[in-house]
Amino acid sequence: MNVRKDSEDGGIRDRDTEGRARNARPRDGLGRPLPYGTEGVERQPEGVVRTPAETVREAQRLLDAGMPFHAHEVFEDAWKSGPDAERTLWRGLAQLAVGLTHAARGNTAGGARLLLRGSGELAAYPEPVPYGIDIDGLTAWAERLAGGLRGPVDAGASAPRLTVA
Incomplete structure (x- = not known):
């Protein structure tokens, strides 16, 4: 990560080696930026090509750890x-x-909206669903969680199972 001066407004902007904006601030387990110099959660590297099974396995590990x-x-x-x-x-x-x-x-409000949007995307996915992903279970989970949101939830305790057990 390179840091360079942005010539338009004189502010400092985090940039990658190609000059694209890339925020280098540390983040907590829910992805919220922390102050520079604070120890955060290691970020997921971008652009990693995984097999579908690796994707599901890694995503489930992160969900279970409360890191959606x-x-x-x-x-x-x-x-x-x-x-x-x-x-x-x-x-x-x-x-x-x-x-x-x-x-x-x-x-x-934003959580419910995105849960329902994701549920709709999954519900529209044509059969057969690959990689053992539990579309019915996930859509039911998302609709139940979205309908019951009244305040912050525990991300790890609320995490869904991605695959059919």
Whole structure:
């Protein structure tokens, strides 16, 4: 990560080696930025190409650890690097993870909206659903959580099971 001076407003901006904006601030387990110099949670590397099984396994590990923001990044990599036919699947899973992130942060309206959006994406995914992903269980979980949000939830305790048991 490079830090350079932004010539437009004179402020300092975090940039990667190609000059794209990349925030280098540490983050907590829910992806919230922390002050520079604070110890945060290790971030998920971007652009990692995993097999679908690795994606599901890593995302489940992060969800179980109460880190849905980081699970969303794993799903986002799959959505961006996977076959076009599976983009709806991975995007829907990413939206569920972001919805859980917002719910854990206490943003009940945004959390519910993203949970329902992700649920809708998954419900529209054509049969057969690959990789053992439990579409019915996930959509029921998302709708139940979205309908019951009244304040922050415990992300780890509220995490869904991604696959059929």
